[in-house]
Amino acid sequence: MKIRQILNNNVALVERGKIDVIVVSKGISFKKKVGDSIQMDEVEKVFVPDSNDVLENYSYLLSHAEQGTLDATFKIITYAEEHIEEKVNDYLYLTLLDHIDYAIKRAEKSQFIISPLAWEVRKFYPHHYEIGKQAVRIMSEETGIEFPESEAVAIALHFINLQESQVDVKDAIKAMETVNDILTIIRIHFQMQFDEGSMNYNRLVTHLQYFAQRINLGEIYNSEDSELNKQVRIMYPQAYICVNKIRVYLMDRFDKELSKDEETYLMLHIHRVTQRNESEE
Structure with a gap:
């Protein structure tokens, strides 16, 4: 190659x-130049993008990742594959890498969030939750940052989504309509078009899919983390205004109030997709 x-x-x-592929291994490019060869036995992981947009996203994430973040991602994937007895796809590598990178940035600002799905994950997916707890230990070892156990839920969701069984068609359609409506509210508020190939957009959509499922089932998370919520409102005022529009929509369609934790999560995702859509942080 x-x-x-x-x-x-x-x-x-x-x-x-x-075809063009991305290869990853510690020191694989050191003292090499364009045109040089790399042998397969030198490579730890090969990523095969299926489009130019995906290639750009993969290239950006992998090239900007710290070695500790890469090591943590690979170790977590290896551990998870052994326990779920299934090979994960390239996309999961990249979404997990992106998640860990963002978790580090949040940790540096002492922004730790309790997932709205914490109770459900611990109760219904204990095996995946155990993977998440092991992942948190690996992340702390590789990055030198102490993460709270609540981060285990967010990690577990990556692997739950991988194995999720098909849901009822009517519920799926209703959830998709809800996601589309919320995306439309965001798009109109910020007068922008989403980059649907970006990691931020895909992360937002994933969050909204879970959110829509909970809304449709009447399972709104009601924990009230007021302090972080106030901080995020001040930091991202436009995202807060947008979330208030989503609040009106949810009340009108589902007669459901948005909790502070759900609101906080939405503000963070909306800020990222609208600010980093043009230039990744």
Whole structure:
């Protein structure tokens, strides 16, 4: 395989046959240049993007990731695959990598959030929750940051989603309509078009899918983390205004009030997709 672009010391874009793939391994690009060869036995992981947009997203995430973040991601995936007895796809590698990167940034600001799905995950997916707890331990070891156990829920959701069984068609359609309505509210409020190939957009949609399922089942999370909520309102005032519009929509359609934790989560996701849509932080 010939190097087409060196992304950093650990990541390179290479030509394999007639397609471009991304290879990752510690020090794989060190002292190499474009045109040099890389052998498969030097490679820890190969990512095969299925489009140019995906290639750009993969390249950005992998090239900007710290080595500790990469190591944590690979170790968590290895541990999870052994316990769920299933190989994960490339996309899960990247969503998990992105999640850990963002978790580190939140930790540096002491922004720790209790997932609205914490109770459900612990009760109905104890095996996946155990993977999440192991993941938190690995993250702390590799990054030197102490993460709360609540982060285990968010990690577990990545693997639950991988194995999720099909839901009732009517419920699925209703949930999709809810997600589409909320995306429309965000798009109109910010007068923007989403980059549907971006990681931020996909992360927002994933959150909204779970959110819509809970709304449709009447399962609104009611914990009230007021302090963080106030902080996020002040930091991201436009996201807060937008969330108030979503609040009106939910009350009108479902007669459901938005809890402070749900509100906080939505503000953070909306801020990221609207601010980082054009330029990743």
